[in-house]
Amino acid sequence: MIYDALIIGGGPAGLAAALTLGRACRRVLLCDAGTPRNAAATHIHNVVTRDGTPPAEFRRIGRAQLAPYQTVEVRDTRVEAVSGARDGFAVKTATGTVKARRIVLATGMVDAIESIAIPGFAEAWGHSIYQCPFCHGWEVRGRRWGFLALDAQGIEHGFPAMLRSWSDDVVVMTRSAFDLPAEQTAQLTRAGVRVEPRPIARLAVEKQRLTHVEFTDGERLACEVLYAHPPQRQVGVVAALGLDLDPLGYVKVDPMTRQTSTPGIYAAGDLTTRAQGAIFAAATGSHAAAMVVHDLAMAAMHAAADAQGR
Numbered sequence: 001m002i003y004d005a006l007i008i009g010g011g012p013a014g015l016a017a018a019l020t021l022g023r024a025c026r027r028v029l030l031c032d033a034g035t036p037r038n039a040a041a042t043h044i045h046n047v048v049t050r051d052g053t054p055p056a057e058f059r060r061i062g063r064a065q066l067a068p069y070q071t072v073e074v075r076d077t078r079v080e081a082v083s084g085a086r087d088g089f090a091v092k093t094a095t096g097t098v099k100a101r102r103i104v105l106a107t108g109m110v111d112a113i114e115s116i117a118i119p120g121f122a123e124a125w126g127h128s129i130y131q132c133p134f135c136h137g138w139e140v141r142g143r144r145w146g147f148l149a150l151d152a153q154g155i156e157h158g159f160p161a162m163l164r165s166w167s168d169d170v171v172v173m174t175r176s177a178f179d180l181p182a183e184q185t186a187q188l189t190r191a192g193v194r195v196e197p198r199p200i201a202r203l204a205v206e207k208q209r210l211t212h213v214e215f216t217d218g219e220r221l222a223c224e225v226l227y228a229h230p231p232q233r234q235v236g237v238v239a240a241l242g243l244d245l246d247p248l249g250y251v252k253v254d255p256m257t258r259q260t261s262t263p264g265i266y267a268a269g270d271l272t273t274r275a276q277g278a279i280f281a282a283a284t285g286s287h288a289a290a291m292v293v294h295d296l297a298m299a300a301m302h303a304a305a306d307a308q309g310r
């Protein structure tokens with residue numbers, strides 16, 4: 001038995017891909033390791049019809065809506081390796097090896113939280129330290145906000161100035177980790193954002209809620225909400241595929257087909273872009289799946305033509 005498509009990852013991207021392939025009567029296996037990126041969050045926001053849904057409930061609904069499509073199988077298992085080529089991939093999972101004509105990568109990204117060596121950071125991640133104000137901003141609007149800048153680039157792109165949409169009290173913390181050009185400091189000041197260059201000793205966190213930032217000189221700054229973009233990395237199975245990546249480390253896909261640099265391997269969701277969000281991931285999952293259906297149909301048509309020509 002060979003699956004038409006094997007989807008790796010059962011988050012918004014993978015679930016949407018499975019739905020699209022199932023509705024196209026394709027034989028699909030979705031494998032999910034059960035380690036979603038938003039595991040620390042209590043609710044998903046900014047997703048039309050699902051605003052405020054707990055992440056586990058979102059996935060439960062996604063899986064329940066796959067149930068009527070009998071050609072779709074879902075397994076809670078980790079994919080360990082992918083080998084072979086278009087029309088004949090071999091996918092090694094924790095429970096055995098299966099074959100598939102096409103692969104859809106929907107593995108998300110890993111946030112390297114451990115690389116932020118500030119006591120308190122990991123505890124508050126997803127509870128009062130967030131990556132995105134569109135996801136977690138409205139609930140904490142008007143409070144004392146900070147942005148932990150890991151490099152000058154995060155500031156250049158205007159992220160801290162944007163935070164002023166939600167709060168009048170925004171402080172950028174550079175930790176003396178890099179020099180902020182005077183022009184950028186002036187721009188932030190004009191946008192109503194303060195700059196705090198002192199190194200941080202620790203974050204004061206009570207029951208996963210940030211209360212203060214404590215600097216190495218012992219002074220404390222009241223801060224209830226912090227935004228940060230920890231470095232991200234691809235999961236091992238994707239990294240091992242040797243696909244073309246963009247300069248930021250995201251998997252490059254053809255914008256029309258969502259095919260990666262390896263024929264027959266498609267990708268959707270966070271692993272392909274820094275513009276990350278559940279609804280974006282779901283949209284690209286559906287897009288990739290539709291292109292897989294198209295590709296399978298074209299391949300069958302060409303095979304039939306070849307057979308007739310013989």
Ligand SMILES: Cc1cc2nc3c(=O)[nH]c(=O)nc-3n(C[C@H](O)[C@H](O)[C@H](O)COP(=O)(O)OP(=O)(O)OC[C@H]3O[C@@H](n4cnc5c(N)ncnc54)[C@H](O)[C@@H]3O)c2cc1C
Binds near residue numbers: 014041235268
């Ligand atoms: C703390 C936090 C809060 C967030 N809140 C929001 C929010 O409120 N609204 C919003 O829109 N976005 C939010 N996001 C972003 C959102 O979670 C992601 O954009 C979205 O989950 C991406 O979907 P995805 O399907 O690409 O990846 P994921 O949801 O990360 O799913 C990837 C899946 O692939 C599986 N996987 C990985 N490797 C393997 C393997 N080898 N074999 C099998 N399975 C594998 C994982 O177990 C996981 O289940 C948040 C992110 C974080 C970190």
